[in-house]
Amino acid sequence: MNHYKIGLLGGGSWATAIAKMMVDAGVQFSWYMRNESAIEYINQYGHNPNYISSIEFHTKQFKLTSDIDTVIGDTDIIILAIPSVYLLNELGKKTVSLEKKIIFSAIKGIIPETGSIVGNYLEVHHEIHYSRIGVITGPCHAEEVALERLSYLTVACPQKKYATYISQCISSHYIKVKLTKDIIGVEYASVLKNIYSIAAGIAHGLGYGDNFQSVLMSNSIREMKQFIKTIHKNKRDVTESAYLGDLLVTGYSTFSRNRTFGNMIGKGYSVQNTIMEMNMVAEGYYAIKSAYKIAGDKATKFPIIEGMYKILYEKKNPKKILKKLTERLD
Numbered sequence: 001m002n003h004y005k006i007g008l009l010g011g012g013s014w015a016t017a018i019a020k021m022m023v024d025a026g027v028q029f030s031w032y033m034r035n036e037s038a039i040e041y042i043n044q045y046g047h048n049p050n051y052i053s054s055i056e057f058h059t060k061q062f063k064l065t066s067d068i069d070t071v072i073g074d075t076d077i078i079i080l081a082i083p084s085v086y087l088l089n090e091l092g093k094k095t096v097s098l099e100k101k102i103i104f105s106a107i108k109g110i111i112p113e114t115g116s117i118v119g120n121y122l123e124v125h126h127e128i129h130y131s132r133i134g135v136i137t138g139p140c141h142a143e144e145v146a147l148e149r150l151s152y153l154t155v156a157c158p159q160k161k162y163a164t165y166i167s168q169c170i171s172s173h174y175i176k177v178k179l180t181k182d183i184i185g186v187e188y189a190s191v192l193k194n195i196y197s198i199a200a201g202i203a204h205g206l207g208y209g210d211n212f213q214s215v216l217m218s219n220s221i222r223e224m225k226q227f228i229k230t231i232h233k234n235k236r237d238v239t240e241s242a243y244l245g246d247l248l249v250t251g252y253s254t255f256s257r258n259r260t261f262g263n264m265i266g267k268g269y270s271v272q273n274t275i276m277e278m279n280m281v282a283e284g285y286y287a288i289k290s291a292y293k294i295a296g297d298k299a300t301k302f303p304i305i306e307g308m309y310k311i312l313y314e315k316k317n318p319k320k321i322l323k324k325l326t327e328r329l330d
């Protein structure tokens with residue numbers, strides 16, 4: 001079905017899940033991952049040995065390489081599925097330009113070095129025009145993709161033809177796709193929901209129950225709406241699945257890395273120990289710092305973000321901060 005050549009960057013859970021979606025949609029693509037032994041393993045056995053190993057691949061549909069230049073050089077549309085914390089490091093390995101490419105970010109995190117969302121970073125640092133930037137988002141855990149459980153993704157791009165193309169490349173009997181042009185709204189939502197999910201995890205770790213969790217989630221969606229509005233005023237419906245849906249799946253699912261991270265903090269683990277214990281990345285931790293900075297002197301308007309900053313960056317007592325937060329929620 002290929003019309004544009006697709007390149008996938010990343011070797012973790014989400015890249016592995018996106019690769020499955022594209023294989024199942026009959027797409028041929030190039031795939032970069034840094035780990036050469038994982039590449040050898042996938043080519044030989046048809047499984048990623050480190051992430052979502054239950055996924056079985058028809059390896060004839062992709063060309064795997066640890067040379068990022070080959071993938072960028074040979075393709076038209078690039079899908080980024082590298083955790084935001086490692087993105088600059090990984091893109092730093094390339095010697096070819098991204099300038100003429102169409103780039104879809106499947107990343108849900110802030111780039112710590114720039115404090116920006118990926119879309120802004122691509123525009124400012126790689127001179128990629130806004131109209132050629134896209135986002136793949138929505139409530140979806142890689143683990144459920146592996147099980148082919150029905151999931152709804154949102155593909156955003158100012159140019160509908162690119163969004164439509166990517167949507168065809170990932171759609172199947174278990175993936176449905178909705179399109180939008182609001183790349184800023186959906187990307188910020190995907191970053192912020194991780195912060196609220198950490199809050200949900202901390203509350204759970206401290207012994208708060210489902211009744212409180214529902215109040216926390218109701219307040220989170222309102223806070224998310226306000227936060228995005230201060231950055232980019234636009235008509236948007238936060239009850240859509242890329243907003244509320246992603247907040248709920250991340251706040252409630254036991255698959256969520258961000259919720260797991262928060263849960264461990266609530267149970268008394270240090271940030272350092274929690275990061276070391278997890279083989280996966282909880283991007284909300286980094287998002288909290290940037291969101292707090294972006295909020296600046298308006299931080300008190302966003303009590304959940306403010307509370308998470310105090311716990312994780314000012315090392316304030318989670319129990320006391322959560323108690324204070326309960327006074328601000330309704």
Ligand SMILES: NC(=O)c1ccc[n+]([C@@H]2O[C@H](COP(=O)([O-])OP(=O)(O)OC[C@H]3O[C@@H](n4cnc5c(N)ncnc54)[C@H](O)[C@@H]3O)[C@@H](O)[C@H]2O)c1
Pocket residue numbers: 010011012013014015016034035051081082083084086089090106107108109140141142143279280281283
């Ligand atoms: N996992 C999901 O269900 C899911 C769903 C939607 C979006 N996402 C997003 O996809 C992006 C990728 O997340 P993921 O779930 O694949 O991550 P992951 O935690 O599963 O994988 C971590 C990845 O980082 C790589 N890595 C580890 N240390 C590194 C280093 N020092 N330098 C470079 N790379 C390093 C690993 O090789 C691996 O590829 C994130 O932005 C995430 O928010 C994930």
Ligand SMILES: O=P(O)(O)OC[C@H](O)CO
Pocket residue numbers: 108138139140141194197246249250255256257258259281282283
């Ligand atoms: O596991 P989490 O918390 O990183 O969330 C993954 C996805 O973003 C859920 O849509």
